[in-house]
Amino acid sequence: MDIGKRDPITGRTTTGHEWNGIEELNTPVPRVVLFFLITTTLFAIGYWILMPAWPLGTTYTKGLLGIDQREIVARQVAEAHQERAPWTDKIATMDFAAIKSDPELMGRVTLAGRTLFEDNCAACHGVKATGGPGFPNLAAKSWLWGGGPDKIAETIRVGINSTNEGTRVSQMTAFGRDGVLTPAQIGDVVTYVRSLSGLVGDDPAAAPAIQAGKEVFAANCVSCHGDDAKGKQDMGAPNLTDKYWIYGGDLESVFTSVYSGRQGHMPHWDTRLSPVDIKILALYVDGLGPLQ
Structure with a gap:
């Protein structure tokens, strides 16, 4: 070509x-x-x-315009703190009862608390705070360590089984793995515990296991969960008579809890959140309800 x-x-x-x-x-x-x-x-x-x-x-290289994004963000954060100061300063100095009695202040707490919760807590407890397997339902008011903003704030601050020196400590014994109970005893106590929240029903065949499980419970479980199985908040032991289960209330899940034990974990937030933010978050969580 x-x-x-x-x-x-x-x-x-x-x-x-x-x-x-x-x-x-x-x-x-x-x-x-x-x-x-x-x-x-x-x-x-x-x-x-x-x-x-x-x-x-x-x-x-700094550039001829001298623009620094770190300085811009730091300035914006400082401006935001300054804008919030009139009401956050009040929260810092007021007790929980006084804050809750101030509708205008609680309105700001609700808005700020929701943001704090979604940014820091929703990953485990869910956006609506209803929890999931291994994470408590905070909207149910079935508290492990006690409700009320003061106790909630302390839990947020030190965590549970965390690295904070003052952390709340809680662990359930592995009754089967450690050989404390036999498989038959575990089966009986699981049946008894599930019957406390109405999960066994009126099956007459379960009556012997429930009675045997009650005796196993009295000998091994009341020191943490109480004679009435309603738990002890000073030990972080859950109420076994309500319908809220952290790890699941089905037969397999309860059996696993008794056999292998449980040790939940919650990080301490005192190094990430300011005392005012912890106070706001505690008030927000305290105000949660089943319909939120």
């Missing part, structure tokens, strides 16, 4: 390349492509000059 041969259809010359009868035209790059290439190149050079861009060992 001749170099410079003109294509009769497009009028463009050819490059001299041919593949199976297909001739390559000498088509220039469209001007619009060149325009955008030049524009983006000039923009990049201008950005490098004006804005922080290139790392230089332990520092970086």
